[in-house]
Amino acid sequence: MSKVLIIGAGGVGTVVAHKVAQHPEVFTEVMIASRTQSKCDAIVKAIGNPNIKTAKVDADNVDELVTLFNSFKPEIVINVALPYQDLTIMEACLKAGVNYLDTANYEPKDEAHFEYSWQWAYKKRFEEAGLTAILGCGFDPGVSGVYTAYAAKHHFDEIQYLDIVDCNAGNHHKAFATNFNPEINIREITQNGRYYENGQWITTQPLEFHKALTYPNIGPRDSYLLYHEELESLVKNYPTIKRARFWMTFGQEYLTHLRVIQNIGMASIEPINYNGMEIVPLQFLKAVLPNPQDLGENYEGETSIGCRIRGIKDGKERTYYVYNNCSHQAAYQETGMQGVSYTTGVPAMIGAMMYLKGLWKRPGVWNVEEFDPDPFMDELNKNGLPWHEVFDGDLEL
Numbered sequence: 585m586s587k588v589l590i591i592g593a594g595g596v597g598t599v600v601a602h603k604v605a606q607h608p609e610v611f612t613e614v615m616i617a618s619r620t621q622s623k624c625d626a627i628v629k630a631i632g633n634p635n636i637k638t639a640k641v642d643a644d645n646v647d648e649l650v651t652l653f654n655s656f657k658p659e660i661v662i663n664v665a666l667p668y669q670d671l672t673i674m675e676a677c678l679k680a681g682v683n684y685l686d687t688a689n690y691e692p693k694d695e696a697h698f699e700y701s702w703q704w705a706y707k708k709r710f711e712e713a714g715l716t717a718i719l720g721c722g723f724d725p726g727v728s729g730v731y732t733a734y735a736a737k738h739h740f741d742e743i744q745y746l747d748i749v750d751c752n753a754g755n756h757h758k759a760f761a762t763n764f765n766p767e768i769n770i771r772e773i774t775q776n777g778r779y780y781e782n783g784q785w786i787t788t789q790p791l792e793f794h795k796a797l798t799y800p801n802i803g804p805r806d807s808y809l810l811y812h813e814e815l816e817s818l819v820k821n822y823p824t825i826k827r828a829r830f831w832m833t834f835g836q837e838y839l840t841h842l843r844v845i846q847n848i849g850m851a852s853i854e855p856i857n858y859n860g861m862e863i864v865p866l867q868f869l870k871a872v873l874p875n876p877q878d879l880g881e882n883y884e885g886e887t888s889i890g891c892r893i894r895g896i897k898d899g900k901e902r903t904y905y906v907y908n909n910c911s912h913q914a915a916y917q918e919t920g921m922q923g924v925s926y927t928t929g930v931p932a933m934i935g936a937m938m939y940l941k942g943l944w945k946r947p948g949v950w951n952v953e954e955f956d957p958d959p960f961m962d963e964l965n966k967n968g969l970p971w972h973e974v975f976d977g978d979l980e981l
């Protein structure tokens with residue numbers, strides 16, 4: 585009996601639920617819980633499996649979570665609510681004896697700050713409780729770390745240069761929309777950029793550096809240097825890395841909207857008083873933007889995310905590019921969600937599967953690259969995110 589509890593009924597939660605339901609041999613009992621139970625019920629209806637249970641929970645409230653965990657008794661929780669809830673859910677897991685997995689590092693609500701320290705601080709407590717916590721198991725972070733671990737295991741003696749490249753070449757036919765939670769997404773991309781070089785972190789202005797990179801089956805796309813959380817764990821776990829960077833594509837139309845949103849103060853997370861009511865401009869913006877969950881139907885094109893790596897094998901320099909391309913329309917046909925939700929939800933399901941099969945079961949708090957990548961890579965191929973490799977090509981970086 586392997587019971588799984590999915591927390592969060594957004595775009596990613598919907599994909600996780602669909603994928604978990606495709607593996608009854610692993611996930612024998614499933615529950616989806618979120619702030620709004622009717623959203624969980626709608627997912628169950630779309631999947632068409634009435635055995636999936638639903639519940640209402642406020643994941644900011646540890647006691648409420650513990651009560652739910654003690655009544656359903658899951659073996660693992662897949663946290664696909666928001667990064668704000670990571671610590672309360674981890675606390676509740678420790679109190680109720682439940683294993684943990686998420687796709688994004690903890691962020692305080694009042695500060696857009698990305699680092700693992702808050703979650704790594706739980707390592708000893710998870711170890712002592714005999715519980716496993718798997719951090720950052722979406723695509724990036726997630727598959728990006730597994731790709732790096734796979735490269736280190738099979739193709740390099742020493743990884744020296746790592747560039748994670750994330751392209752969304754899809755078209756949803758809206759003037760402006762984000763592909764996952766707009767509040768979380770805009771907080772992330774409006775931050776200063778940051779990359780690692782020769783043992784130091786170098787800070788850049790937001791979206792200051794960009795260059796055209798060529799993505800397979802897509803062509804050249806302007807790619808911007810951003811800070812992304814997996815860089816922190818990857819440079820720690822692969823100390824031979826001399827430089828690690830993260831690049832994400834943005835179109836001019838998207839950037840123009842983003843600039844206007846920032847210039848008029850709508851990206852701010854500082855509460856303001858509006859007619860006697862306290863509102864956060866970015867949260868208000870979220871309420872008027874298209875819902876990322878509704879983008880799938882008319883979405884064309886694909887995403888392409890991968891790792892471009894340079895290093896040494898058998899005394900010789902080698903380059904290696906490992907990537908997945910994911911079609912928005914194929915993702916929508918399978919799960920009702922677009923490719924960005926799909927590329928996040930599938931790895932979260934696989935991570936939970938790795939834990940339940942005993943392959944990634946290790947008390948403590950871990951980033952994905954600290955586990956054996958091979959069984960995970962096999963499951964990516966079987967579950968809709970096949971990967972491809974290019975050896976000794978031009979990395980353009």
Ligand SMILES: NC(=O)c1ccc[n+]([C@@H]2O[C@H](COP(=O)([O-])OP(=O)(O)OC[C@H]3O[C@@H](n4cnc5c(N)ncnc54)[C@H](O)[C@@H]3O)[C@@H](O)[C@H]2O)c1
Pocket residue numbers: 591592593594595596597617618619620623641642643644664665666667669687688720721722723724725726763764765768876877924927928
């Ligand atoms: N690693 C990756 O590749 C990657 C990529 C995209 C998104 N993500 C992460 O995936 C997560 C989900 O993204 P999404 O697009 O599905 O977001 P979403 O906003 O569509 O869904 C979030 C869900 O969590 C629920 N929720 C929020 N606060 C809650 C609370 N206090 N209690 C209970 N439920 C609560 C919401 O009601 C909603 O159902 C986010 O943490 C995001 O950062 C990771």
Ligand SMILES: N[C@@H](CCCCN[C@@H](CCC(=O)O)C(=O)O)C(=O)O
Pocket residue numbers: 723724725750752761762763764832833834835836838924
């Ligand atoms: N995997 C990414 C998903 C975000 C994709 C962001 N790119 C923008 C580009 C949009 C555009 O240029 O029109 C997007 O929202 O898809 C992550 O980890 O954050």
